[in-house]
Amino acid sequence: MNIPFPDLRPVTPEIIMTLSATALLILELIFKNKGVLAFIGILAAAAVMYIMPASMGETFGGMFISDSYSIFFKFIFIINLILTILISLRYIQRQKAEYGEYYSLLLFATAGMMLMASAKDLIILYLGLELMALSTYILAGIKRHDVKSNEAAIKYFLLGGFSSALLLYGISLLYGMTTTTDIYKIAEHLKATGVTTTLLLSMILIAVAFLFKIAAAPFHMWAPDVYEGAPTSITAFMSVGPKAAGFAVIGRVFYTAFQNIQTDWTTILIGIAILTMAVGNILAIVQTNIKRMLAYSSIAHAGYILLGIIAGTTEGLNAMMTYLFIYAFMNIGAFAIVIILDRGEELSDYEGLAKNRPLVAALMLVFMFSLTGIPPTAGFIAKFNLFTAVIKAGYTWLVIIAVMFSAISAYYYLRVVMNMYMKEMKQEAAIHLSPSLSLAILITVLMVLIIGIMPSMVIG
Amino acid sequence: MVPLNWYIGLSAVIFVIGMVGFIVRKNILIMLMSIELMLNSVNISLVAFSHYLQDLRGQVFVFFIITVAAAEAAIGLAILVALFKNKAAVHTDEIMEMKG
Amino acid sequence: MNPQIDKMTPGSYIPTDYLPVLIFMMIAVAFGAGTLLVGSLFRLRRPYKEKLTPYESGNPPVGEPRYRFSIKFYIIAMLFVIFDVEAVFLYPWAVVYNKIGLYALIEMMLFIVILLVGYAYAWKKEAFKWD
Numbered sequence: 205m206n207i208p209f210p211d212l213r214p215v216t217p218e219i220i221m222t223l224s225a226t227a228l229l230i231l232e233l234i235f236k237n238k239g240v241l242a243f244i245g246i247l248a249a250a251a252v253m254y255i256m257p258a259s260m261g262e263t264f265g266g267m268f269i270s271d272s273y274s275i276f277f278k279f280i281f282i283i284n285l286i287l288t289i290l291i292s293l294r295y296i297q298r299q300k301a302e303y304g305e306y307y308s309l310l311l312f313a314t315a316g317m318m319l320m321a322s323a324k325d326l327i328i329l330y331l332g333l334e335l336m337a338l339s340t341y342i343l344a345g346i347k348r349h350d351v352k353s354n355e356a357a358i359k360y361f362l363l364g365g366f367s368s369a370l371l372l373y374g375i376s377l378l379y380g381m382t383t384t385t386d387i388y389k390i391a392e393h394l395k396a397t398g399v400t401t402t403l404l405l406s407m408i409l410i411a412v413a414f415l416f417k418i419a420a421a422p423f424h425m426w427a428p429d430v431y432e433g434a435p436t437s438i439t440a441f442m443s444v445g446p447k448a449a450g451f452a453v454i455g456r457v458f459y460t461a462f463q464n465i466q467t468d469w470t471t472i473l474i475g476i477a478i479l480t481m482a483v484g485n486i487l488a489i490v491q492t493n494i495k496r497m498l499a500y501s502s503i504a505h506a507g508y509i510l511l512g513i514i515a516g517t518t519e520g521l522n523a524m525m526t527y528l529f530i531y532a533f534m535n536i537g538a539f540a541i542v543i544i545l546d547r548g549e550e551l552s553d554y555e556g557l558a559k560n561r562p563l564v565a566a567l568m569l570v571f572m573f574s575l576t577g578i579p580p581t582a583g584f585i586a587k588f589n590l591f592t593a594v595i596k597a598g599y600t601w602l603v604i605i606a607v608m609f610s611a612i613s614a615y616y617y618l619r620v621v622m623n624m625y626m627k628e629m630k631q632e633a634a635i636h637l638s639p640s641l642s643l644a645i646l647i648t649v650l651m652v653l654i655i656g657i658m659p660s661m662v663i664g
Numbered sequence: 665m666v667p668l669n670w671y672i673g674l675s676a677v678i679f680v681i682g683m684v685g686f687i688v689r690k691n692i693l694i695m696l697m698s699i700e701l702m703l704n705s706v707n708i709s710l711v712a713f714s715h716y717l718q719d720l721r722g723q724v725f726v727f728f729i730i731t732v733a734a735a736e737a738a739i740g741l742a743i744l745v746a747l748f749k750n751k752a753a754v755h756t757d758e759i760m761e762m763k764g
Numbered sequence: 765m766n767p768q769i770d771k772m773t774p775g776s777y778i779p780t781d782y783l784p785v786l787i788f789m790m791i792a793v794a795f796g797a798g799t800l801l802v803g804s805l806f807r808l809r810r811p812y813k814e815k816l817t818p819y820e821s822g823n824p825p826v827g828e829p830r831y832r833f834s835i836k837f838y839i840i841a842m843l844f845v846i847f848d849v850e851a852v853f854l855y856p857w858a859v860v861y862n863k864i865g866l867y868a869l870i871e872m873m874l875f876i877v878i879l880l881v882g883y884a885y886a887w888k889k890e891a892f893k894w895d
Contacts, residue, residue: 209867226881233888327725334732338739345743354747361740362695366686369702372729373679376706376722380672380713385721666782727852734849738842745838 214261214270217252217278218318224248225311232304242289242640245307249289249314253282266386267325276525277321277452280532284444285314287536290644292437294636295543299435301347309346310441313339317449321456326375326385329453333371333417336449337364340442344434356433363426367416374409377402378461390461399465407462407469417450418506420476421483428491431499436549439495440539443502444532451528454513455521466516473514474602480507481609488616492551494542497616498535501575504613505531508606512590515597523593526662530586530655534574537648541568544641546634554620556629564635565624567649574652576617577610582655589659671712678705690755696740703733839891850879 212219228241235241256278262269288310296302312335319332341364345357379385381402382393394403412423419427431439458469484504491497509531512524542548544564558565574583587610591603655662682701689695707726714722817824857872886892 226878229885230881233885327721327728330725331728331732334736338732338735341739341743345746348746349750351747351750354743354750357743358692358740358747361743362686362692362699365696365699365736365740366683366702369679369682369699369706372703372706373709375725376675376709376713379710379722379725380717383717383719385725727856730852731849734845738846741838741842745835749835 210265211261211263214259214263214322215268216259217256217270218315218322220248220252220255221311221315221318225308225315228304228308228311232308235304238302238304238307239293241304241307242293245289245311246286248311249282249285253279256282262324264328267328268319268322269324270322273456273525274318274321274452276529277448278318280448280525280529281314281317281321281445283529284441284448284532284536285310287532287540287644287648288437288441290640290647291440291536291540291543292435293640294638295437295641296346296435298636299347300349301435303346306343306346309339309343313343313441313445317445317452320449321452323453323456324387326378326387329387329457330368330372330375333368333449333453336446337368337417340438340446343438344430344442346438347435350433352433353435354433356430359426359433360430363416367413367423370409370416371413374406374413377406377409381406387457387461391463394461394464399468403465404468407465408472410457411454411469411472414450414454415476418447418454418509419503420506420510421480421503424480424483424503427503428496428499431502432493432495436495436539436543439498440536443498443535443539444528447502447506448528448532451509451513451524455524458513459521470514470516473510474599477507477510477514477602478605480504480510481606482507485609485612485616488613491616493549494551494554494620495549497551497620498538498542501613501617502535504609505535505575507609508587508590511594511599511602511606514599514602515594517593517597519593520590520597523590527586527590529662530574530582530652533648533651533655534571534581534583537645537652538568538571538575540641540645540648541571544635544637544645546636548633551620551623552630553633554623555627557624557633559629560633561635564633567645568624569621570649570652572617572620574656576614578614580653580656582652585655585659585662668712668716672709675705675709675712678702678708692744692755696737696744700733700737703729836894843886843891847879847883 224244228244231241231244232238256275259270259275260272289307292306296306316332316335316337316339319328319335321332323329323332341357341361344360345353347353375385378390381397381400382390384390384393397403416423416426431443434442458466462469481504484500484502484507488497488500488504491500505527509524509527512520512527514520515523541564545553547553554565554568557568570581574581577583577587579585591606594603594606679702682698682705685698685701686695689698707729710722710726710729714720714726853875854872857868861868
């Protein structure tokens with residue numbers, strides 16, 4: 205028995221990403237200037253982005269698949285990686301957390317997400333998930349002399365470990381029922397055997413594990429604390445990457461493996477989505493720390509995005525992917541503004557910012573409008589597109605609820621705007637400008653406005 | 665031969681013990697051990713399935729789970745050591761700085 | 765579904781092979797509990813200070829029984845756990861090595877190189893230094 209050499213072409217993006225991450229770990233020992241490492245990281249990400257469209261195909265005995273679905277998600281992950289590196293360059297110096305491992309871990313986490321999006325087998329799925337999760341646990345606690353950062357890391361670690369144990373138990377039940385871990389073969393098998401209690405139990409366990417990852421209520425308790433305690437650049441990274449990866453997996457596993465119990469999981473997810481939108485939007489109102497507010501806002505956005513899965517149509521899935529793509533830009537943009545300010549973590553820090561720093565205030569205004577979903581920003585396009593798809597799928601009442609919660613969300617997003625434009629300035633706001641941070645803000649704000657004005661760029 | 669149901673029962677019982685331990689206990693080390701207990705219950709059921717279904721995938725999966733669990737434990741301990749250096753506490757009630 | 769499983773519905777199986785083990789365990793538990801119970805019923809209770817101190821080979825005990833281990837032990841333990849457990853992949857590889865040839869050799873070399881990178885990193889970060 206001679207095992208043939210596998211076709212490595214579909215996995216080249218992952219291979220390059222992993223090798224660069226490993227190389228960064230070694231180079232970290234050599235270079236004193238950590239900026240070089242960031243530059244190498246961006247180069248690697250750009251290289252991966254360049255070769256990705258050519259990487260279609262299946263390999264490793266059908267355990268790994270690179271299709272248009274996974275490639276789109278990988279684009280989101282790499283944009284997320286590049287923007288995060290750009291916003292962290294100076295910030296982690298300021299925070300005295302400038303370790304070379306920082307960039308290496310970012311690349312490892314991205315490689316994990318890419319594996320998750322491409323997994324056609326539950327073993328690969330688990331490995332990708334853990335690669336992503338273990339890297340982000342460390343990143344959340346990378347300010348190792350800061351108690352809040354430690355606390356964020358330990359909370360994230362404990363709940364992450366718990367949720368992956370639930371996932372594994374669900375997978376083991378599924379394996380016992382079907383004798384396979386291949387997602388598509390599981391689907392075939394389950395069609396033949398029909399619905400059983402064990403199947404429902406395993407579906408619920410797997411669903412709970414991924415709802416933990418995307419921070420949907422009632423599994424969101426970790427998110428606000430972790431987002432507040434982690435360094436802001438990592439908060440931006442975590443609020444986009446792992447969430448998108450979680451949705452990528454939910455999309456693939458639920459639409460294929462659990463196809464024959466679609467009505468069951470749709471019912472569960474509808475309840476979860478409504479609860480998530482309610483918890484995220486209502487609790488965001490009472491926050492005074494902007495990172496916590498954005499944490500609840502990201503919970504609320506997870507609720508909207510879940511509607512795309514609930515729709516159960518290709519259109520719904522596409523709308524969900526577009527939403528995540530746009531969400532990456534507007535959310536990282538908002539966090540970039542938090543980073544640019546010397547003191548920008550409390551809502552009161554934004555009072556009178558418009559008189560003092562008109563440009564920064566105007567940029568924040570764009571991101572807040574976009575997160576609310578006010579035209580002509582990309583956020584409006586994302587929501588409009590998603591809600592149309594969900595209405596077409598026949599869930600008009602669900603969209604009405606979502607729009608109502610969107611209206612509530614205007615209250616807390618626009619409060620930031622009000623603080624900036626209508627309140628008196630308490631003190632001069634110092635800013636830390638750096639070329640990389642400006643570049644990141646430029647990219648995000650341009651994307652938010654261009655997509656907002658010319659939506660045909662991303663839709664279709 | 666011991667029937668499959670016994671193994672699945674054992675695995676379910678251990679899993680629930682781990683889950684309850686994680687939820688009830690407040691000591692981070694105990695919570696970490698509870699997670700390990702849950703992972704090992706999964707290993708039991710995977711190996712049992714693998715044996716009864718005459719399919720090796722389950723055992724391959726167990727290898728991966730064991731190694732990932734080791735890495736996870738190392739990272740958990742590392743974070744705990746960092747936390748302990750800053751604030752001598754391993755009790756979840758004592759480390760709560762943030763809430764809301 | 766595998767036919768083997770279907771045969772084994774709950775309750776269809778009588779574990780006679782394990783009955784002696786069960787009886788043995790019950791006897792063991794009963795013996796342990798029984799001796800402790802009998803001892804507590806018949807022994808005399810005359811405690812005094814010297815009698816209550818912990819026994820350390822006849823010497824008076826020194827210091828606190830609970831003390832903290834140096835944090836260095838944790839680092840060694842973490843490194844041990846990782847490098848020890850990764851060796852698990854070598855076992856199946858070694859068993860079937862002759863059958864799968866060059867591909868397996870290359871794969872395993874890659875794996876070991878990655879482990880070596882980790883080792884070099886830990887070494888350079890002085891994780892193995894005791895002082």
